[in-house]
Amino acid sequence: MKITIIGTGYVGLVTGVGLAELGHQVFCVDTDPDKIKTLGRGEETFYEPSLGQLLRKNLKSGRLQFTTNLAVVINQSQFIFICVGTPSLANGSADLSYLKSAAASIKRLAKGGKVVVIKSTVPVGTNKMIAKMLNQNSAKLFAVVSCPEFLREGKAVSDFFNPDRLVVGATKESVAFKVINLFTKVKTHKLITDWETAELIKYAANAFLATKISFINEIANICERTGANVSDVAKGMGLDKRINPYFLRAGIGYGGSCFPKDITSLMHIATCQGYNFRLLKSVIEVNENQRKIFVDKINKVLGGVRGKTIAVLGLAFKDNTDDVRKSAAIGLVKQLDRLGAVLNCYDPQAMANAKKELPAGVKYGRSAYDILTAASAVVIATEWSDFTTLDWLKVKRLMKQPIIFDGKNLLDPKSLASLKFKYYSVGRP
Ligand code: NAD
Numbered sequence: 202m203k204i205t206i207i208g209t210g211y212v213g214l215v216t217g218v219g220l221a222e223l224g225h226q227v228f229c230v231d232t233d234p235d236k237i238k239t240l241g242r243g244e245e246t247f248y249e250p251s252l253g254q255l256l257r258k259n260l261k262s263g264r265l266q267f268t269t270n271l272a273v274v275i276n277q278s279q280f281i282f283i284c285v286g287t288p289s290l291a292n293g294s295a296d297l298s299y300l301k302s303a304a305a306s307i308k309r310l311a312k313g314g315k316v317v318v319i320k321s322t323v324p325v326g327t328n329k330m331i332a333k334m335l336n337q338n339s340a341k342l343f344a345v346v347s348c349p350e351f352l353r354e355g356k357a358v359s360d361f362f363n364p365d366r367l368v369v370g371a372t373k374e375s376v377a378f379k380v381i382n383l384f385t386k387v388k389t390h391k392l393i394t395d396w397e398t399a400e401l402i403k404y405a406a407n408a409f410l411a412t413k414i415s416f417i418n419e420i421a422n423i424c425e426r427t428g429a430n431v432s433d434v435a436k437g438m439g440l441d442k443r444i445n446p447y448f449l450r451a452g453i454g455y456g457g458s459c460f461p462k463d464i465t466s467l468m469h470i471a472t473c474q475g476y477n478f479r480l481l482k483s484v485i486e487v488n489e490n491q492r493k494i495f496v497d498k499i500n501k502v503l504g505g506v507r508g509k510t511i512a513v514l515g516l517a518f519k520d521n522t523d524d525v526r527k528s529a530a531i532g533l534v535k536q537l538d539r540l541g542a543v544l545n546c547y548d549p550q551a552m553a554n555a556k557k558e559l560p561a562g563v564k565y566g567r568s569a570y571d572i573l574t575a576a577s578a579v580v581i582a583t584e585w586s587d588f589t590t591l592d593w594l595k596v597k598r599l600m601k602q603p604i605i606f607d608g609k610n611l612l613d614p615k616s617l618a619s620l621k622f623k624y625y626s627v628g629r630p
Contacts, residue, residue, distance in 0.1 A: 202383055203280070204279070204383070205278040206227060207285060208285035208286070208299070209230065213284030215358060217229040218252060228266050228278060248523040252358055280315065281318065287323055294466060295322070301331075304334055313339070313341025316379055318380055324400065325400045331345055345396075346371045351365065355522045367384055369392065369399065407459055410455075410460070411464055414450075415454075452609045453529045453533060453627070457519065495608055499580065506537060510544075511578050513579075523550040523554055528555075538562065538563060547566045589612060593620050605624045608626075
């Protein structure tokens with residue numbers, strides 16, 4: 202099949218490359234000419250394991266093309282995927298301006314009869330609104346399908362080929378099957394539903410995962426007061442199949458380009474319906490407080506951070522990505538900066554993006570060891586596995602004093618204690 206992808210960011214590029222690998226002819230379109238130029242040369246525009254290889258393979262085969270010119274490719278395609286951003290507005294609702302602009306271009310440029318697939322995360326009612334917009338006062342008819350995306354950055358390629366499910370919302374089963382048939386080679390549960398349900402599945406899934414994180418963080422705070430160990434509590438809970446072990450790692454709270462904005466958007470949806478979503482309100486509050494608790498811990502142990510050098514390992518919102526949007530690590534660095542700490546940071550992939558977000562006084566190193574000289578403490582803020590294999594004796598030699606604050610419960614407390622580090626994590630004695 203021939204497919205146009207509008208928006209070639211984290212979701213659009215992975216989707217485009219994945220669909221090309223499945224054998225489709227894919228035209229990836231973006232309004233950012235630099236992005237398109239870079240991708241056209243076969244270079245990735247963000248860090249995502251194994252994406253580059255597949256990008257170059259499919260570019261070479263001709264199944265994948267990049268352009269800024271939607272008009273040239275749109276009528277060669279039977280399917281148009283919309284993968285543009287839906288960031289938060291000040292009132293917490295999703296900004297649909299990119300989506301509406303993409304839909305307006307489709308209406309203007311495309312002949313009718315095409316299937317428009319909305320992959321962007323959108324509030325309940327958006328697919329209906331876009332279908333109305335496309336088909337109102339027009340002789341051309343478009344079918345609109347909601348196909349929310351569930352990929353995880355850092356594991357996005359694997360998630361494309363092995364997703365837990367494919368959710369397809371449509372008004373007609375025959376149209377839903379057109380989209381499902383694009384993914385015949387992907388073996389997974391394929392759930393056909395209506396637009397509104399598909400839209401809400403995406404928000405409910407992210408809100409539930411965030412709830413798990415805030416829940417285990419609350420348990421971690423109880424552990425700190427009682428001497429229990431949150432890692433073992435989580436393990437014991439996670440062995441129960443009804444609970445499962447995922448998203449039960451205590452730490453400095455969730456961040457990233459999706460959870461914070463999707464949760465505030467769901468809150469906004471609930472409020473607009475006159476519903477007080479008490480549980481979700483608490484999830485947000487617990488998350489915001491969790492980072493503050495950690496900063497207070499650092500401040501207390503160090504007897505204040507003003508003028509003290511703190512080495513921060515990790516800036517991305519999670520491992521295996523360079524994405525720093527709403528990263529908890531970035532929030533932590535900003536809080537420590539406001540308290541007057543001297544900050545030396547390192548991240549294996551995310552430093553270029555972090556520099557655009559962090560205050561000018563923050564310094565960066567070329568390696569983890571590079572930022573440790575004379576540090577009063579090291580803070581782990583992203584769960585990169587690289588940090589687990591550091592030579593901690595060497596780290597200790599470089600530092601002014603051997604203190605670790607592990608905001609991701611990444612390291613083994615016993616082995617660090619045996620190296621005579623003062624080691625503080627979240628909810629572990
Ligand atoms: P992104 O910001 O990385 O990419 C969006 C791209 O769309 C940008 O490259 C932008 O230039 C382009 N764009 C905007 N308007 C355009 C237009 N009119 N025509 C062509 N291109 C246009 O965003 P993302 O992270 O890929 O997220 C996209 C959507 O997918 C969001 O709704 C997000 O919530 C959802 N989502 C994201 C993830 C994730 O992990 N990033 C996971 C699941 C769902």
